[in-house]
Amino acid sequence: MNDLKATAGYSIEEGNAASKNAYHWAQKTFSTRAGKPGEPAQDLQGGFSNEIRFGAERLGIGSDGIGTKIEVAERLDRYDTLGYDLIAMVADDLVVAGFIPTNLSNIIDVNTLNYEVVDELMRGLHDAAQFSQVAVTGGEIAELGNRIGGYPGAKMNFNWCSTAVGVLHPSLERPLSGANVRAGQAVVALRSPSFRSNGYSLARRALTKAFGEAWHHAPYTGPDAAEMGQTWGEVMLAPSLIFAPGVAAVLDAGLPVHAAAHITGGGIADNFKRVLKNGVGAELDNLFEPLPAMQELANLAGITPTEAYLYWNMGNGMLLVTDEERVEAVVEALQGKGYQAQVAGRITADPVVVLRVDAGELRYA
Numbered sequence: 056m057n058d059l060k061a062t063a064g065y066s067i068e069e070g071n072a073a074s075k076n077a078y079h080w081a082q083k084t085f086s087t088r089a090g091k092p093g094e095p096a097q098d099l100q101g102g103f104s105n106e107i108r109f110g111a112e113r114l115g116i117g118s119d120g121i122g123t124k125i126e127v128a129e130r131l132d133r134y135d136t137l138g139y140d141l142i143a144m145v146a147d148d149l150v151v152a153g154f155i156p157t158n159l160s161n162i163i164d165v166n167t168l169n170y171e172v173v174d175e176l177m178r179g180l181h182d183a184a185q186f187s188q189v190a191v192t193g194g195e196i197a198e199l200g201n202r203i204g205g206y207p208g209a210k211m212n213f214n215w216c217s218t219a220v221g222v223l224h225p226s227l228e229r230p231l232s233g234a235n236v237r238a239g240q241a242v243v244a245l246r247s248p249s250f251r252s253n254g255y256s257l258a259r260r261a262l263t264k265a266f267g268e269a270w271h272h273a274p275y276t277g278p279d280a281a282e283m284g285q286t287w288g289e290v291m292l293a294p295s296l297i298f299a300p301g302v303a304a305v306l307d308a309g310l311p312v313h314a315a316a317h318i319t320g321g322g323i324a325d326n327f328k329r330v331l332k333n334g335v336g337a338e339l340d341n342l343f344e345p346l347p348a349m350q351e352l353a354n355l356a357g358i359t360p361t362e363a364y365l366y367w368n369m370g371n372g373m374l375l376v377t378d379e380e381r382v383e384a385v386v387e388a389l390q391g392k393g394y395q396a397q398v399a400g401r402i403t404a405d406p407v408v409v410l411r412v413d414a415g416e417l418r419y420a
Contacts, residue, residue, distance in 0.1 A: 070320070096230065104148045106223070106230050113223035115154030115230065119144035120216035121252040123259065127291045129209035130271040134172055136294035137215065138180030140252045143295035144319070145219035146187050147373065150299040151315035151330075153231040153306070154221035159184065160193030161217035166203040168196065169211035176215070187297045189219070224306045233314040233330030233376075236402055240313060241382035244399035245301065245389060246343040247372025248282060249293035253320040254366040261356035262287055277347040290348045298373045301394040305375070308388050314376040318368040324408040324419030325365065327374055331408070339400035340411035345369040360414035369412075376402060 088094045088107075096106035104117030121140040128134050146156040161180070163173065173196065184191050205212030223230060250258065262270035271288030283290040298317070305312060314330040327337060345363070349370065353363040363369060377385045382398050389396035403409075410417040 071325075104145075104152050104154065106152070106154075113230070115149045115152055115221045115223065116218065117145050117148045118216065118218040119148060120214060123255045124250075124252045124291070125213060125215065126206050126259065127255070127271065127288060129206035129212065131288045131292055132210065133292065134175040135179040135182075136292060137176060138178075138183040139186075139294035139297060141180060141215055141217050142183040142187055142189060142219075143297045144252055145217055146189060146221075146297055146299040147317040149219055149221040150302045151231065151317045151373070153224050153227045153229075153312075155224055155303050155306075156187060156189050156219050156221040156299050158190050158192045158221075159217050159219045161191065161215065162195045162197065163213055163215050164197045164199050164203055165211050165213040166198075166200055166205070167211060168198050172211040172213075183297065187299055224303070226306050226309060231312060231314055231330070233332040235313045236330065236332055236335055236376050237313075238335055238402050238404040239379060240376050240402040241379045241398060242337060242339060242400045242402065243375040243377060243382060243385050243389070243396055244339070244342050244371045245298055245373040245375075246395035246397075247318070247368050247370055248296055248346070250291060250346075250349070250367060251295040251319060251372060253368070255291070257356060257358075257366055258291060258352055261352060262291075265355045275348065277351055279347045283346070283348050296372060296394075298394070301389045301392045301396075302373070302375070304392045305385055305388045308384070310381055310385050310388060311378050312375055312385075313378075316374045318372050318374065320366075322363075322365040322367060323369065323371055323374070323410060324417075327408055328419070330376070331402070331406070334404075334406050336403045336405045336407040336409070337400055338403050338409045338411070339374075341397060341399050342410065342412060343370040343395070343397070343399075344413070360412065361417050364410060364412075364417055365419075371399070374399065 085095045092109045094108045104115050107114050107116055121137055124140060128137055149156045180191060203212050203214060266273040273287045275284060275287050275290050283293055316327045316330050318326050349367050386396045408419045
């Protein structure tokens with residue numbers, strides 16, 4: 056295993072272990088709100104958001120950030136797209152549990168404050184909030200000096216994280232947890248036109264090794280350059296598509312959704328397995344083709360297709376589980392909202408996620 060792969064693989068495994076341990080400690084606090092407003096759900100382990108109850112009202116809450124994708128913005132001195140990444144990370148974590156995102160609070164930790172950069176960040180956040188019908192109702196800017204690092208020479212180094220809340224869709228009695236997933240149900244994939252905000256540590260290491268420290272200026276000449284960008288910096292800064300409005304449209308139409316997975320760090324199998332309860336698996340033989348930029352980056356990083364599908368979404372940003380007889384209606388509802396969607400496969404009784412792609416059959420137990 057080369058150094059790039061070893062570091063990335065260790066990071067994913069260590070991150071999963073740390074997250075599981077952190078949730079274990081967090082779960083010990085649930086009893087403080089038992090029987091009171093704000094009581095957390097006890098049965099939604101495995102997701103990235105949770106349910107809190109206020110009487111009959113069911114709200115969802117989740118937190119996330121955009122990680123080291125920020126460095127790409129600092130390198131290019133462009134900040135107006137990161138708001139889409141910030142909202143996508145939390146809004147799409149909420150909607151896969153059946154919560155329609157409504158409000159967001161954010162915090163920007165900076166080394167030295169730059170008004171113009173913050174204005175550009177917030178303008179992009181405004182645009183993303185309008186797209187996803189979310190109100191930005193709180194936030195903070197904290198100036199932390201050398202506690203915050205980043206790309207040398209940038210106008211401002213920063214971290215950006217948020218917490219979002221949402222309401223359980225009225226068609227649902229309980230959040231989507233995967234409890235109703237059964238063999239024979241169909242899987243729909245939504246195409247992702249970018250890397251979103253995951254797998255950037257491996258990507259930056261691979262690009263630095265291939266092109267040097269100024270990799271963000273290296274030309275990108277792939278067949279999707281018109282869509283992704285003319286340089287590797289532009290490719291890596293392409294904003295996340297927010298899927299929440301599309302899933303909301305499916306639920307608004309009264310169509311069945313038994314589970315959903317937001318494909319972020321850990322790739323397709325790791326994220327999908329979180330909602331494949333009852334000992335089931337999946338065969339996905341009609342996923343969207345990997346983005347050419349992802350295929351080229353995998354070659355630069357020296358990783359196999361199995362590993363590439365573990366680190367990146369490979370062009371598939373979300374998976375929905377629905378009834379076989381309603382799957383075409385689900386696809387049409389998503390396409391009607393402007394998303395690229397297609398039937399990707401089916402749920403199986405074998406507890407293995409199988410991806411049949413151009414590179415061959417990839418199996419994830």
